[in-house]
Every structure is written in structure tokens, then in C-alpha cells.
Amino acid sequence: MIDVFKDLIKNDRQKRLFEKAERISEEAKDHLKETDRDAVFSAKTLKVIKQESYPSLTLPVRYGGEDLSLYEFLLLQEKIAEGDGAVALSIGWHLGIMMELKDDQLWKADQFDRLAKEVAEEQKVVNRAATEPATGSPTRGGVPETKAVRKGDEYILTGRKTFTSMADHLDYYIVSAYVDDLDKVGWFLVDRHQPGVSVEKTWDTLGMRGTESDDLVMNEVELNVDDLVEVKSEGKPSPKGWLLHIPACYLGIAVAARNDAIEFAKNFQPNSLDKPIAEVAHIQDKIGEMEWKLLQAHSFMYSTAKKWDAEPHQRKNMGAELAAVKLAVTNTAAEVVDLAMRIAGGRGLSKQYSFEKYYRDVRAGLHNPPMDDAVVSMLAKRAIE
Structure with a gap:
């Protein structure tokens, strides 16, 4: 292999x-x-x-x-x-x-x-806590309903955040909030042991269940003024190369599915055949398709990462490129897992194998930022301009 x-x-x-x-x-x-x-x-x-x-x-x-x-x-x-x-x-x-x-x-x-x-x-x-029930993904621009009210040398923070990965295992949360006295969105560094901070067990999703992304609840949490660590700027946000950890994650899932599918194909021989299914033409077609898809995805993602590392002066111009990597790689990962499921056939739906978990987990990549529609729109506008 x-x-x-x-x-x-x-x-x-x-x-x-x-x-x-x-x-x-x-x-x-x-x-x-x-x-x-x-x-x-x-x-x-x-x-x-x-x-x-x-x-x-x-x-x-x-x-x-x-x-x-x-x-x-x-x-x-x-x-x-x-x-x-x-x-x-x-x-x-x-x-x-x-x-x-x-x-x-x-x-x-x-x-x-x-x-x-x-x-x-x-x-x-540490992790950022930004998503809320009413605002959806923070990349869509919604103003947080979590609110920080100034009282002397303190801020009182109240609100609820969803999709807080590892919520109960974090040491700190970086929480977005509408800062009342500044009339701006800011970010507070919040110690998990601070009075008024709690985690509500709400995570019950189809895939990526092991992220334990429960709700973070803040009930009149008293914070120092110095705990306000960021204030959202008015300018255009700079491209964030580190967000490529998202497609890297889903590509890893696809690689695992590909490996398991090949092992399955090499070892599964129904009594209707005198050879393992790995030697059957249509199964080899699917394996070959997985391979070229993974080669493309790896090439695109890692060549972009190399450019980010080697040409820091170009980073400000790489926003569309980074977004395109996320769109291409997460969608390719889903396609590779689908092919692995087709190789495994009905057995791929069984809990005895990992295929059904790969299938559920890889779907989550489509809902991590940036979303496909936003990327396509960005690329179209750039081409037209």
C-alpha cells in the first residue's frame, strides 16, 4: 500500500x-x-x-x-x-x-x-467560542448576542456559545461579545474556572461527535478590563493560513477510508469469485479514482502551504487561494470516502467497520468555514473584476 x-x-x-x-x-x-x-x-x-x-x-x-x-x-x-x-x-x-x-x-x-x-x-x-444559535457561523458577519457590560474596572459577560469544541476540556475560552461601552465586537480571555462559567451538554450530531462541541454558558461572569484581549477592527480581515487545518483534517479522514477500503478489497472474496475483489476491474477503477483525487488534493493543499511559508510578503493576496483549497479538499475528501463506501458495499454501513463513521465525519467539512457558496462567490467576483 x-x-x-x-x-x-x-x-x-x-x-x-x-x-x-x-x-x-x-x-x-x-x-x-x-x-x-x-x-x-x-x-x-x-x-x-x-x-x-x-x-x-x-x-x-x-x-x-x-x-x-x-x-x-x-x-x-x-x-x-x-x-x-x-x-x-x-x-x-x-x-x-x-x-x-x-x-x-x-x-x-x-x-x-x-x-x-x-x-x-x-x-x-484554548479555543475561540464564537458561534451562537441566532448568528450561525461568525464568518457570516452576525453580531454576537453575548454581551459585555462595563462596571468600573470590570466587564460583566453574559451569553451562550455553541459548537465549542472540547468545551469541557479547555483551560481558557476566547469569547466574542458585543462590548457595550465601545459599541464594538470584542474578544475576552475567560478562565474555565471563573464563577458563572459552565458547559451544557448539547452535542448530539451525526458526525464529528468526538469533538464534544457542547454549549458554553456565561452567566454574569466578572472579568477584568485586561481580559478584553481583542477588539474587532473595521478593515478587511487578513487571510488566515492556519485555517487550512480544516481541509487537512478531512483529508486525513479520506486517507484512512482509502486505506481501509484497499485492505477490505484485498481480503474480501465472496464465494461467487475465485479471487479477492481487489482484482475485479470496477473495484480497481474505484481505487484508481481515489488515488488521483487524493494526489490532486495533497498537491493543491501542500503547495499552497509551501507558498505561504516561503513568501510571507504574498500572504495578504492569498485569501482566495486559501478558500479554494478548503472548498476543493473537503469536497474531494467526501468523494473519496464515498468511493470507499462503494468498495465496501453494504458492509460499509455496518458498525463493525469504520466506513460509516468516516462517511458521517467527512460531511462536517462542508459546514466548517469558509462555506462553499461564499468561496464560489468570492472567486467569481475576483474573476469578473
Whole structure:
């Protein structure tokens, strides 16, 4: 079987980092049944993630991180997703956010310094909490109903956030809110142990159940003024290369489905045949189709990541390119998983195999930002202009 990662690992550093992702991937795979059944994120997997110092990898070297390039970040994320896409997507948000804060310098130096040190020294984990029932995806521009009201040297924060991946396992939340006295949207760093903060178990979805993306509830949470770490700017947002962790995750799921489908085809021989189905023409056609789709997806995603890393002066112009990668790769991943299901046939629907889980999980990629319609519209307008 072709190892899709062999040609992607370029040097000893990447090999060493990749081995961390391999160990996390194997641990995550061991807990698939219970995490998918119970819609929970495995504490045992998180323990291994922290033992591998994975949360600090995108931090600068001066903090004890590895200053991961985007290419390396995607490589590791894809490998973890091969074990369990839900784990990769969940921890990917943390690593991507730390990369964003480092590269874009969105916070004051002392605010970032404080969080970065805790991540490096204690492997603490953070995620943004932005989505709300009424606003839908924050990329659509809705104003948060979560509200922060100034009272002297404090802000009182009240609201509810949905889709908070790893909600009950995070150390900090970066919460978006309408800031009353500023008449702007801002972001607050909220400690999970702060009085008034709770998690409500609401996660009951078809796929990506292991992200444990429950609701975060804030009931008159008292915060210091310094906990307001960002205020939304009026200008056009800069392209965010780290968001390619999303297509990397779904590509990893597709690779896992492809691997299982080939193993199935090599070992399944119905009594109507004198050979395994891997030797049947129409099955080979499907395997070949999976291969060229994966080759295209890997080439597009990793060449874009290389460009991001090698040409920082071009990053401001890469918004459409990044969005196109997300659209192309997540849709391709869904197509590859569908082909794997067709190879497995009716057995692919059985809980005895992983195919039905891949099928459910990979669908979630279509609903992560940016959405397909927004990308297509962006590309059309750029072409017309």
C-alpha cells in the first residue's frame, strides 16, 4: 500500500515531529468507539497530546515551542485525523489560534506572553467560542448576542456559545461579545474556572461527535478590563493560513477510508469469485479514482502551504487561494470516502467497520468555514473584476 505521507516528510525535523502526531493518532484510534458513541473527547487522548507537548508546537522557540511552519502543521494534523478526525479538528483549533496570535500580533505583548507561557509550561489548551444559535457561523458577519457590560474596572459577560469544541476540556475560552461601552465586537480571555462559567451538554450530531462541541454558558461572569484581549477592527480581515487545518483534517479522514477500503478489497472474496475483489476491474477503477483525487488534493493543499511559508510578503493576496483549497479538499475528501463506501458495499454501513463513521465525519467539512457558496462567490467576483 502506498504511504501517502512518505513523500511529504522532507527532513529529520519533520520526521521527529511527525512521530508525535503518529503517537497521538494511535491513541485517538484506541478510543473511537466510546468517543463516537458518547459524543465525548477522550481525556486519555488529551493526556497523550500534552505528553507530546503538542499544544505548544506552534509557539515561538523562545517560549519552548517548535515554531511550526504551516506545511508542518498540516502534515501533523492530517496524520492525527487518520486516527480520528474529531481529535485532529479539536486540537487543530488550539494550535491554529496560537499560530494566528503569534503571526498577526492581535494581542498586546504582555497578554500574549502570559498565555503563551502557560501553554508552553503547562500545555494548557484554548479555543475561540464564537458561534451562537441566532448568528450561525461568525464568518457570516452576525453580531454576537453575548454581551459585555462595563462596571468600573470590570466587564460583566453574559451569553451562550455553541459548537465549542472540547468545551469541557479547555483551560481558557476566547469569547466574542458585543462590548457595550465601545459599541464594538470584542474578544475576552475567560478562565474555565471563573464563577458563572459552565458547559451544557448539547452535542448530539451525526458526525464529528468526538469533538464534544457542547454549549458554553456565561452567566454574569466578572472579568477584568485586561481580559478584553481583542477588539474587532473595521478593515478587511487578513487571510488566515492556519485555517487550512480544516481541509487537512478531512483529508486525513479520506486517507484512512482509502486505506481501509484497499485492505477490505484485498481480503474480501465472496464465494461467487475465485479471487479477492481487489482484482475485479470496477473495484480497481474505484481505487484508481481515489488515488488521483487524493494526489490532486495533497498537491493543491501542500503547495499552497509551501507558498505561504516561503513568501510571507504574498500572504495578504492569498485569501482566495486559501478558500479554494478548503472548498476543493473537503469536497474531494467526501468523494473519496464515498468511493470507499462503494468498495465496501453494504458492509460499509455496518458498525463493525469504520466506513460509516468516516462517511458521517467527512460531511462536517462542508459546514466548517469558509462555506462553499461564499468561496464560489468570492472567486467569481475576483474573476469578473
